[in-house]
Structures are given as C-alpha cells and as structure tokens.
Amino acid sequence: MAGVPLRLLVVEDDDPIRTALRWALEDEGYDVAEAVSGEEALAVVATAAPDLMVVDLMLGSMDGFAVIREVRRGHDLPIIVVSARADTHDIVTALEAGADDYVTKPFEVEEITARLRALRRRAGAGVGGGGPAEVVLDRFPDAPLVLREAAGTVHRGEQQLPLTLTEFRLLCELASAPGRVFSRQLLLERVWEHGFFGDERIVDVHVRRLRTKVERDPANPRTVVTVRGLGYRLDPQ
C-alpha cells in the first residue's frame, strides 16, 4: 500500500460497527470516509470520489440496494456489501444491483481487506499485462466486440461499454483461453480470490450482468455461454 492511500467509503448506520470498522481499516492503511445514510453516501461518492466502498444493506430511508444502483450509474469502483443475512435473496439482489462481492457479519477485518485487495488487484492487473493488445470477441460486421486488456476497455464498434472493474476482469479471464470451460469454482478463485467454500452465486450474477452489456441478445447468449453442470466458456464469434 505504497504511495497515496486508497480512499474507502464505509456506509453503515450502526455507530459502533462503523467506528470500529473505520479504526480497523485505518490501521490497514486506508483513508476512510464514513456515511451514516444512503443519501450521505451518494453525496460523499459525488464529492470525494472514493476508490472503494463498503456498504451495509440495512440502512435508513434509502437502503443499500438503492445506494449501489445509484452509484453504479456513473462509477465502476469496487463495492463490497456487508450483510447479516448471507442465505437470503438479499445477496443476489445486491449483486444484481452492481455489488462486486459480499461479507457476512460478523466478519474479521482481514476478510474485508483481503476482498478489497483482490478487487484492487484485478482492477490494475490488466494494465501492462502480458496478453495480446486486442482480442476480437465478436465479428459482427458493423460493430465488432473488441477487448483491449491493456487499455482496460471493451468496445462494441466505436462505443466503449461501461463494464465495472469486476466484469472486465471476468471477461479477461474467460478471454484468456477462448473455448475452454471455466468452472465457477475456478472463476471464484481467479477473479475474486475466494477459497473453496465461496459462494458460486457471485459468479452467476456477474455473468448475467456481463451478458447484458456484451451480448447482442442477452437472453440468447452466444459469446459467454453456459456449459451445463460445468461452468462458463467464451466463444468468439
């Protein structure tokens, strides 16, 4: 964590947790900003432009889902959800809203910092990476789908697609071996750096989100295809 410390926003309405989390994350070298409510969180995102965000789902008038959705309109920063309920529909909803990962309460700060490190690593991994400068994923005549890993961009024709850092990293991982099947487990380890007991729903939701951006017809995906019972595969067209 050399150089300028990363700016991290903690959105949590429970005072003791927020304070303790701030202390612990500051110990880890982050520059921590706090927000007590969803509205305050949006204001901080707009003014302070944090590099990372940790959001509790249970907030006051504006809940965590709405905050994530709102932030995702204009920002690709990694978002980690903190929730007391890991087995409910809430997690999937939060991931679909645009969260990158989640941690269940009670957590050890190490769990959060490990996830944050993973998210930051993949965000910067592409820059200066050893892969080809340009991979054409889809040769549609007027608007081909082109992945430029080094530049960190995906273009459909002239238009740059608004992928989040995690979606981009997921696409790069799949594009590293086109036609090869990646199991959910492997993707969780490579992209999210989770251990064996990670939640495979994270992969499924991210693939779904990625498809809505890169597929011509997300209902009938042809680029990022599901291999039933095994995982996912990238098929260049």
Added chain:
Amino acid sequence: MRRALAPRGLRSRIVLGFAAGALLVSVVLAGTTWLLARGYLLDQREALLTRQAFADANVLAGRLSTAGADVGEAVAELVPSGGADVIVRSGDSWYSSGLDAGARDVPAELRAVVGRGSAGTLRVDTADGPALLVGVPVDSADAEFYELAPLTELQQVLRTLAAVLAAGALVATAAGAAFGLWASRRAVQPLEQVAGAATRIAGGELTTRLPSTDDPDLLAIVAGFNSMVDALAARIDRDARFVGDVSHELRSPLTGVVTSVEVLAARRTELSPRADQALTLVQGELRRFRRMLDDLLELARIDGAPGTATTEVPLAALVREVLAACGRDPGLLVADPDEETVVAGDKRGLERAVRNLLDNADRHAGGTCAVHVHRREGTVVVSVDDDGPGVPAEDRERVFERFARGPNAARRSLPGAGLGLAIVAETARQHGGAAWCSAAPGGGARFSVSLPAVHR
C-alpha cells in the same frame, strides 16, 4: 376382577355390546312366542278334546239308554279319534277301551269333580307321555265317562317350535355381532385416520391435515385436530424463526466487538502483560461465539428451507475437494473410482456436513484416519473413521442432538458448540437420508451419512 373380564379395545366392546343386545332381545322374543304359542295350542287342544269327550259321552249315553245294553260292548264300540282311550264307570264296574287304561288312570280329584255332577279336565302323565283326561258325568245311566287323549303330538310340535325359536335367537345374536363389527369399523375408521395423521405429523410432515367432513359427529374432532396441528406448526415455525432472528440480531453487536478487538490486537505492544492475556482470551471466546452463531444460523437455514438448491453432486469428488480445501491428506479418501456416487442435493450444505464430520474427528478423536465413500442399496454412504476412544453404544444417538457433546463433556472443555453433528443429522434428513454412529473397524468411532443415490 371386573377390569380383568372387561374386553379390551373399543371395537370388541362394541361387537360384544351388539351381540349381547341381540341375544337378550331375541331370547325375550323367542320365550314369549313360545309361551304364547304353547298356551294357545294347549287351550285349543283341550277345547277340542273336551268337545270330543262330550260327543262320545252322548253316544255312550244313547247306547246305554237302550234296555239291556252291555256297557262293555258299548264302550268297545266307541272309536274315539286321535288314539284316545275311553274309561267308563258304570255302577261299581269300570270299563276301558284299551288294555293299558283303567280306573287307576283316573285321579281321585277328577272323580270328585265328576261325582258332583260336573265335567272336568285334568292334565296327567302316563307311561306314554303327557295326556289330557276329560271326565263327563252320564247321569242318565248313573255312569261316569272319562276320555284319556295323548298330548305327545302337541308336545312334538312345541318341541320343534322351541328348536326353531332357539335357532332364530342364535342367528339374531350372530347378526347382532356382525352388525356390531361393521358399526365398530365405521366408528373406529375416523380414529384410525386421526392416528395415521398424528403419526405423519410426528414424523415431521407438518402440512398433514385431516380431510374436512360433513359428518356432524366428526366435525368437532376434525376441526379440533386440525387447529391443534395448525397451532403446533405455527409454534414450531415461530420457535425456529425466533432462533434465526435472535442469531441474526446478535450478529451486529458481535461485529462491533470483533472489529474492536482487532483494533485492540493491532496495539498489543501497548498493552500490559495481563491485558494482553485477557485479549487473547477474548479473541478465543469470540471465535467460539462466532462458530456457535454460524452453526445456529445453519440449523435455522435448514429448518426454514427444506430441500433448496438441488444439484447433482458426486460425493466422492466432493469429499476429495473438501479434504484438499481443508489442507488434509487426500489419501484419506477410500472410494472405488469406477463407482457412481452422485446424489441430488445442496452442494454447500453437503460440503458443510462433510467438513463437520472431519472437524468432529479432530476434536474428539485427534483426527480422521479414513473417509469411505461407497454405494449401498440405492444410497451413497460417506463414513468418517477415527482412531479415538470411540463412542459408547448408549451415546451413539445422543451425539447427534443439539448441544450434545462428547463423553464427560461437562468436565472437559471442548471446542465447538455441540451443533456440528446436529447439522450433519439435519442435512442428511433434509436430503432424505440418515446419519448414524457406529464402531470403526480399527476401534475408534465411525460417523456415517447415507443419502439417496441418483440413478442415471
């Protein structure tokens, strides 16, 4: 004594009651019928014989009025119907139409009646059976006329009638018993339905209800039973939800504590030795608390959502992955690589169950010595063997109960909350399988889980 004689069971009581009722009614009816019929038939016979005697007496009187008539001849000429004998006293002499009848057959009491000049009848017993003796005075000839008519024929009729009536009573009793059997079946049938429903509910099928009925007698039972089950299900649901809710509510304060302790731990060097020791203790207890909470939530999850997220899971591969993920020797797995060990289930839950079995062996027996995965009669069985002291036979069911611990748990402070094996048992049950404990061949304990195999 009464109790010993009383028949057991509602059904036999109903059958016996119906049979006894039918017997009583038919005996009374048969007896009355027999008595009435007997009286009527006897009266009729008596009247008939009396009329005949009078007629015969008239004939005799007519003959005797002829001068010089011989009484003996006149008697011999009389041919009374029905095999009756005629006995006549004329003067001091007695005449008889049969050889075996005579003055000795006429009792003095009847003679006294006839001697006073009136007719009379008397039932007598003769060597041939009962008979009716009719006496008529023949004043014109200073004679007494007696006619002795046998009643054996009538007695035959009465005997047949009695037999028929007795048979009727027996048939009625049997019919009563049969009706009782039918009625008792009808009466007991709803009870059997209730018993069946109760058994299913006890087996965990809390959605079981009795079908609604139009029978006003059963309406109260059905409604009462169903509302009881509703209340029970609601209560179980509430209890389960309460445990889940409490566990969730505990998570937030625990998060604050865990994080604060980490901040403290980062400043260990600033702490006095005693404070540092206390911090170590707090950290250990916090880890235990977290694990207990996780286990409680896992149980609440299984209780709350039976049979979710079903995929096909090859168990041998799953065990191999769990061993690798937990940093254990993959050589512990003993399985035939050609054997299909696929089950349908919740992969995460099954991983957790296998992990709990491995952890259990670590805690109570110093480690796992083998994990067998094999098929047995349509199921896939995972067995985790250890070489610890084993589990005494009487404790082998108890160890799967919530918050149960190993032997002498009260004195020994073991890590874990005693929910690990309960989660294993619940997971197995959720998948339609079972979990049990037995002795491992090596002398330690063997914890096994069987799950229905998927046939492909």
